[in-house]
Every structure is written in structure tokens, then in C-alpha cells.
Amino acid sequence: MKAFLGSEAVAEGVVSRHRLGRYRRIYPDVYLPDDRPASSLRDRIDGAWLWSHRRGVIAGVAASARHGAxxxxxxxxxxMLLCNGRPPSGVMTRNETFADDEVTVVRGIRVTTPARTAFDLGRHLPRGQALARMDALMRATPFAVERVRMLxxxxxxxxxxxxxxxxxxxxxxxxxxxxxxxxxxxLIDAGFPVPTTQIPVHINYHLxxxxxxxxxxxxxxxxxxxxQHRTDRREYVRGERRERKLPQLGWLKIKxxxxxRSDDVIARVYGALRSRGWRGxxxxxxHSRR
Known part of the structure; x- marks a missing residue:
């Protein structure tokens, strides 16, 4: 059973007011079956939207998760994009302007589009978290960077x-x-050239x-x-075999x-690149701190 509004359920005769007390309240007037061990992210997103009486728009990190991040x-x-200055614990409302083309529906819930979600992540989160969350969103649901610039x-x-x-x-x-x-x-902030991600290494044309x-x-x-190596022995063994082979294939890897410490990482990468001919x-x- 999904989250529901208690007042609606009582008005529609689905549950009695007395029986409503057997359910677990996660937000004001929002309930879940009491037999669930904990509220999932989906429960909390659905519940927060119901708490807003279906007027709010899920945004930020929660929206990115709804898009698959x-x-x-x-x-x-x-x-949530909503004009409400007193949200319940675990919910943050932002009274911000948005247009119809910045909202979509995902599994029945109004959510900011991927571009608007990235627009909000990149502005509201601390710098490192902002990039990481935008990366995760791009990985799950590629969005047009130009569309974010337009916003x-x-x-x-x-x-x-x-x-x-x-x-x-x-x-x-x-x-x-x-x-x-x-x-x-x-690495980028230290001044290294922007590294390429997900670099394939092949042996005899096989990845x-x-x-x-x-x-x-x-x-x-x-x-x-x-x-992973602490919980998955097979992954650990595969990784060790991979590590031993990479130098034979011409790769110098910094783990x-x-x-x-950040300065130690930078020093190790600098030494590796210099040893391979980089003269930068x-x-x-x-970067902006505003």
C-alpha cells in the first residue's frame, strides 16, 4: 500500500477515523501501513507531495532520484517548489519561480525536469556536491547543458x-x-588537464x-x-588481476x-604525469564562492 492522505481516506470511507490510528504517520495527514520497517525514499517523496495537497513540485536531489540518479x-x-514557510521535518520548500516547461510527471508525481533539476542542484548545493549530483543525474538521464544555460x-x-x-x-x-x-x-581544481572518464582498455580487441x-x-x-573488496571477494580478486595487468598494457594507475590527503593525491598524480612526459x-x- 502506498502513502495516502488520512483525511481523504476517511472522507471516502476507505478507513475509519479510529482505524487510521493503526497506520504510521510520516507527515501531517500522510500515512503508511504500520508494518513497514522504515520509510523508503519513494515513500517519502510520494508522502511529501501528498502533504502539499499535490500542489508542490519535487526538486533537487529527490527529483534527481526520481529521474533515476x-x-x-x-x-x-x-x-519541493512550493510557497509554504512551515514544512514538516524532512521536507524543504523553496518559494521559487518556475514555468510549465520545467515540470514533468514521473510515476504520477510532479517533478522538475532533468534540466530544471540540474539548474537547482548546481545553484543550491555546495560546489563539490553540486557537481557530483549533476554528474549522477547526467549518468541516469542525460540532459542538455544548453537547456540549463537557457534557464x-x-x-x-x-x-x-x-x-x-x-x-x-x-x-x-x-x-x-x-x-x-x-x-x-x-584534479581539475589543482590545474591538471580535464581527465577523460570511462577509458576503455582492450586486449586483442576485447574489453x-x-x-x-x-x-x-x-x-x-x-x-x-x-x-567493494571488503564485501565482494570475487570483485576483489578480479580487481587484483586487473591491477597486475595494467602496467603491462602501458598504464600507470594512481589508486x-x-x-x-588531497595534497598527497595531487602530488602522486603530478609525479605520474611528469614521468610520462607531461610538461604542463x-x-x-x-572558482566562484557565491
Whole structure:
């Protein structure tokens, strides 16, 4: 059973007011069956929209998830375009202007279009998170960057436009996780050439590996190493065999883990590229903080 408005259910005779107490309330007047162990992201999105009496438009990270973007936790704040200054806990309302062509319907819920979702992500989130979330959205539902720029022109006074315009050229759906987006932005900000993502490595015309990011002309790659090896032995063994073979195929790979310091990562990548003939200089990018 999906989320429902208690007042509607009682008025329609679906449940009695007494029986309504057996259901679990997740927002004012919004209920779920009490036997569910926890509210899923879909439950919370549906419930937030019902709480708005179907007037709001789901936006931000929740909208990106509705469009298929991954790596969104169930407890993420549900953002909504709605004029309401007192949203319940777990919901954020934004009283912002939007046009009909910036709204679509996904599984029965009004949601910002991919372009409008990217427009909001790029403006409202901290810079690194903004790029990572736009990368994830692009990976799930490719959107036209030019369409996002058109929205920026449509709303010249909107907050966060400087950051959005700076990040749009860097959006890359090839980023395979939020942390990999973080690593790519770290390298770009340090002054390295923009790395290519999802670089295929072949052996005898057969795909052997897909590298996270790197510079193919120098045979240097950088990869963020997640926790898969801790939970999946088969993935760990496959990864180790891959690591041993890559140098034989001409690749020098820099592995990055969560505990690495940013300056150490930059130094290791710099040394690898210099050893392969790169003669550029590191000129850190200046970026908007507004």
C-alpha cells in the first residue's frame, strides 16, 4: 500500500477515523501501513507531495532520484517548489519561480525536469556536491547543458548562478560514483588537464578494463577505490588481476582511497604525469564562492 492522505481516506470511507490510528504517520495527514520497517525514499517523496495537497513540485536531489540518479539515501531532505514557510521535518520548500516547461510527471508525481533539476542542484548545493549530483543525474538521464544555460538566462537574478555556470562545462555522466566526481573535481581544481572518464582498455580487441578517469595520451589513470573488496571477494580478486595487468598494457594507475590527503593525491598524480612526459604546470582553478 502506498502513502495516502488520512483525511481523504476517511472522507471516502476507505478507513475509519479510529482505524487510521493503526497506520504510521510520516507527515501531517500522510500515512503508511504500520508494518513497514522504515520509510523508503519513494515513500517519502510520494508522502511529501501528498502533504502539499499535490500542489508542490519535487526538486533537487529527490527529483534527481526520481529521474533515476543513484547514490541517494532514503533519509535525504525532500526539496519541493512550493510557497509554504512551515514544512514538516524532512521536507524543504523553496518559494521559487518556475514555468510549465520545467515540470514533468514521473510515476504520477510532479517533478522538475532533468534540466530544471540540474539548474537547482548546481545553484543550491555546495560546489563539490553540486557537481557530483549533476554528474549522477547526467549518468541516469542525460540532459542538455544548453537547456540549463537557457534557464540561467531565464532567471538572471537567481541565487547561485555564478557557481552553476562555472560547473556546467565540467558535468560528466561518466563519473561512476559521488566520490569519483569528487576526485575528478580535485584534479581539475589543482590545474591538471580535464581527465577523460570511462577509458576503455582492450586486449586483442576485447574489453579488458574500464578506467575511472585519466589521460590516455600519457597512459596515466586515477581511480577512487571504494569498499567493494571488503564485501565482494570475487570483485576483489578480479580487481587484483586487473591491477597486475595494467602496467603491462602501458598504464600507470594512481589508486585513491578515502584516507588519502588531497595534497598527497595531487602530488602522486603530478609525479605520474611528469614521468610520462607531461610538461604542463599546475595552475589551480579559481572558482566562484557565491
Amino acid at each position: 543513484r547514490w541517494v539515501d532514503d533519509d535525504v531532505v525532500i526539496e 540561467a538566462d531565464r532567471y538572471p537574478g537567481a541565487r547561485g548562478l555564478c557557481q552553476l555556470r562555472e560547473l556546467l562545462p565540467l558535468v560528466d555522466g561518466g563519473a561512476a560514483s559521488l566520490k569519483k566526481s569528487w576526485l575528478r573535481l580535485l 579488458f578494463a574500464m578506467l575511472d578517469m585519466g589521460w590516455e595520451e600519457f597512459g596515466v589513470a586515477a581511480e577512487y577505490d571504494g569498499d 585513491v582511497i578515502a584516507e588519502d 604546470t599546475l595552475t589551480p582553478r579559481l
